Amino acid sequence: MFKLQSTYQPAWDQIRAIEEIQDVFSKGKNKVTLLGATGTGKTFTMANIIQHLHKPTLIISHNKTLAAQLATEFKYFFPNNAVHYFVSYFDYYQPESYLPTQGLYIEKEATINQEIEMYRLATMASLLTRKDVIVVASASSLYGLGQKRFFEENCLQLEIGKEYDFKQLKRQLLHMQYKPVHGKIEHGMFDIVGERIDIFSSTEKFVYRLHFNEELLELIELRDSTTYDYHSKVNKITVWPATQFLQDVTNLEQILVQMDEEKNERVKEFEAKWMLVEAERIKKRVEYDIRMIKETWFVNGIENYSLYFDRRLPGQAPNTIFDYFPDDFLLIIDESHMTIPQLQAMPAGDKARKMNLVNYGFRLPSALDHRPLAFAELENKLGRKDHTDKVKKTDFKILELGNTYKHLQERIVKELKWSEIPVRQHLDAKTIFLSATPAEYELKLSDKIVEQIIRPTGLLDPITYVYPKAGDYETLMKSMEELIKKKPHLKEFLDSYTLKDWVEEVFAE
Numbered sequence: 001m002f003k004l005q006s007t008y009q010p011a012w013d014q015i016r017a018i019e020e021i022q023d024v025f026s027k028g029k030n031k032v033t034l035l036g037a038t039g040t041g042k043t044f045t046m047a048n049i050i051q052h053l054h055k056p057t058l059i060i061s062h063n064k065t066l067a068a069q070l071a072t073e074f075k076y077f078f079p080n081n082a083v084h085y086f087v088s089y090f091d092y093y094q095p096e097s098y099l100p101t102q103g104l105y106i107e108k109e110a111t112i113n114q115e116i117e118m119y120r121l122a123t124m125a126s127l128l129t130r131k132d133v134i135v136v137a138s139a140s141s142l143y144g145l146g147q148k149r150f151f152e153e154n155c156l157q158l159e160i161g162k163e164y165d166f167k168q169l170k171r172q173l174l175h176m177q178y179k180p181v182h183g184k185i186e187h188g189m190f191d192i193v194g195e196r197i198d199i200f201s202s203t204e205k206f207v208y209r210l211h212f213n214e215e216l217l218e219l220i221e222l223r224d225s226t227t228y229d230y231h232s233k234v235n236k237i238t239v240w241p242a243t244q245f246l247q248d249v250t251n252l253e254q255i256l257v258q259m260d261e262e263k264n265e266r267v268k269e270f271e272a273k274w275m276l277v278e279a280e281r282i283k284k285r286v287e288y289d290i291r292m293i294k295e296t297w298f299v300n301g302i303e304n305y306s307l308y309f310d311r312r313l314p315g316q317a318p319n320t321i322f323d324y325f326p327d328d329f330l331l332i333i334d335e336s337h338m339t340i341p342q343l344q345a346m347p348a349g350d351k352a353r354k355m356n357l358v359n360y361g362f363r364l365p366s367a368l369d370h371r372p373l374a375f376a377e378l379e380n381k382l383g384r385k386d387h388t389d390k391v392k393k394t395d396f397k398i399l400e401l402g403n404t405y406k407h408l409q410e411r412i413v414k415e416l417k418w419s420e421i422p423v424r425q426h427l428d429a430k431t432i433f434l435s436a437t438p439a440e441y442e443l444k445l446s447d448k449i450v451e452q453i454i455r456p457t458g459l460l461d462p463i464t465y466v467y468p469k470a471g472d473y474e475t476l477m478k479s480m481e482e483l484i485k486k487k488p489h490l491k492e493f494l495d496s497y498t499l500k501d502w503v504e505e506v507f508a509e
Helices: 013-026 042-053 064-077 114-129 148-153 166-175 252-272 276-296 302-309 336-359 365-369 375-381 385-393 404-416 440-445 473-486 488-494 499-508
Strands: 031-036 057-060 082-086 090-094 097-099 104-106 109-112 133-137 156-159 189-193 196-200 206-213 216-224 230-234 236-239 330-334 430-435 448-452
Touching: 013 031, 013 042, 013 448, 031 042, 031 440, 042 064, 042 330, 042 430, 057 064, 064 082, 064 133, 082 114, 097 336, 114 133, 114 148, 156 166, 156 216, 166 189, 252 276, 252 302, 252 365, 276 302, 302 365, 330 336, 336 365, 336 375, 336 430, 336 440, 430 440, 473 488
Parallel strands: 031 430, 031 448, 057 133, 057 330, 082 133, 330 430
Antiparallel strands: 090 109, 097 104, 156 236, 189 196, 196 206, 206 216, 216 230
């Protein structure tokens, strides 16, 4: 399934590390720490492990830049497999927040990078259709996505030789959040001209041009999305939704009634505490949102009502990229000493920000359930059984909110007849922690620590000598003279100085 292509082979410590990791996994163990110094070729070692296991792989890095670098490397190693880049699609993001000490409300502002959004949607599509998938992600992988089932069910299958109703096609595209063209056709848009339909793919840099004879689909062309140049023709295509947050609106009226009831309860709680400004604030906000959702199926900040649209109960874990992977996938946490603390801290920071919004009437308590996956929930998903109790005790139901959460859950169970969805555990998932300086967490959790010290080139670090800062001019001058002999091109930088003057100036600073 995975075929590694490279001009070089494992060498030195890489050979031993690959064998030891394979041995650990073959014995039924599932957690390994690869302790490797910088430059020892840990990435190539991981590529060999992926080829050996033949399992869908998720690689998490602590920043976008490093994730992009890793994605590029793995695309080089696996050119015939699906390698995806999955990071936050915001070029700029200012989250909604409230600063009580200043009485300052800050609205959400965001600039979405359309290309990165395309990469994210392509990742989701590949995970639903292929097994040879490698996803390189940032810590944003903890944040919620639309339900896997709903994303898959709402794709559009088109095939030559079949008949399609134009009105129904347009209705389906609009439901998938494709927009009609107003000027230039762009990502996530469609255009109908006579018996021809152009659809700008949400997951590829192609325009699907569909030619009909009345209702019969006769030809499907792939065209370059920038130049419109002809690329090829195909017999059938799958058009995926244009958003990762496609909402289930089959029982929209019931959902809006529940949102309104939660608003009424919250207003009563504020009024009982004589917080009249907050009561009026939340009343106006929710009533406006309900009107917008009823008319357009959308409102800015609709993610704050994800509890209802995802059909979750209060406190339940959100849907994330982990739910798109099978139970036996491979997880690699790169630079684990940096990435794991980030994964642990993100949910707490998100909760602190939202508590101010809820406590001062800017959002309903259910907005707290639009959140990243808690670290204990992540561990439970990956089959760490000793963390099951921690997940059950995770406090997302905030005691300061009175009975709102309790009433909310009772209503959802009784009126919408939703029940708690069992937490899906990836009991067969395998985890590799990658670091030059692993922390205590990884070392204690791992079934084995595998060391990779010697570089594949066999070269060692140069010997370093440390001298006192002051009083050793002669040693430094002698070292400079030897350096100039070895690297004479450096001499031009010292032409205006004698070595003695240069050394004295350096020490004077």
